[in-house]
């Protein structure tokens with residue numbers, strides 16, 4: 001699974017960090033770091049994080065970065 005986080009929307013609320021700490025990390029006030037290529041054992045957590053994000057900044061899919069628009 002691949003993810004892209006729209007960092008211009010991210011509000012640094014840390015919901016995703018709480019739900020999937022192996023994939024998301026917060027550094028400083030609003031500096032979100034994440035692993036674009038999600039390990040298979042983290043995909044369910046990442047789906048929950050994407051659903052929980054208050055601004056829908058997390059895009060998750062099998063090929064969100066492939067062939068982009």
Ligand code: SF4
Nearest residue numbers: 010011013014016053
């Ligand atoms: S849940 Fe969404 S808004 Fe909150 S830190 Fe994660 S990406 Fe940013």
